[in-house]
Amino acid sequence: MKNLKPRPLFITFEGGEGSGKSSQARILYRKLCRLSIPAILIHEPGSTALGEKISQLLKHSHSTISPMSELLLFNAARAQLVSEVIMPALKNGKIVVCDRYTDSTLAYQGYGRGLKLETVRDINESATGGLIPNLTLLLDIPVSDGLARKRSISSDRFEREELAFHERVRQGYLKIARKENSRFLVIDARQDKRTISRIIWDRVSGIFT
Secondary structure (H helix, E strand, O other), rough: OOOOOOEEEEEEEEOOOOOOHHHHHHHHHHHHHHHOOOEEEEEEOOHHHHHHHHHHHHOOOOOOOOOOHHHHHHHHHHHHHHHHHHHHHHHHHOOEEOOOOOHHHHHHHEEEEOHHHHHHHHHHHHHHOOOOOEEEEEOOOHHHHHHHHHHHHHOOOOOOOOOOOOHHHHHHHHHHHHOOOOEEEEOOOOOOOOHHHHHHHHHEEEEEE
8 A cells, every 4th residue: 555645536426225335435435544545525415514404305305396406406515515625625635535426416317307417417517616526436236126225224205216217317327427437437236345345445546556
């Protein structure tokens, strides 16, 4: 590890329900901390006071929320996160590990809900100022396998959606990854946690050397 030369990096984790992305984001963050590499771990929507309030509304509201309202709410939280947390951290030379980002919105509200992809991309870009991750790790898992992992946990609005919705989201993610293959690393999330974390670390550490 002596050859590691950390520099500011923006790394995002993406995937459908039950893919294990949040666990792997935490594993990567802890690895960086053990190596004394300056890093922060954040999640969407959330990681700011405003973002956490929006997260509760989006995930647990019993009121009907239209697809366009979802899109705008996610990006309101995202705009705050970028300005308040992500950009200052990158300017201070830290590695930002983010659980979900703009690709989630494109997959869920674009491919999943059926909003025009161009509209989703334009609003995403406005909210982020065009900030794009250096690396996006997509943990891919068949819909039925992913949802089976979540059944023992209290579900939110998205997890309760029909299978067809989740399948559209999964296929949307794979389309995005194919289109931007230089930024994405697609990982079979059915593998054991240790194998997945090793694959992720091989890619991330390769950026340093």
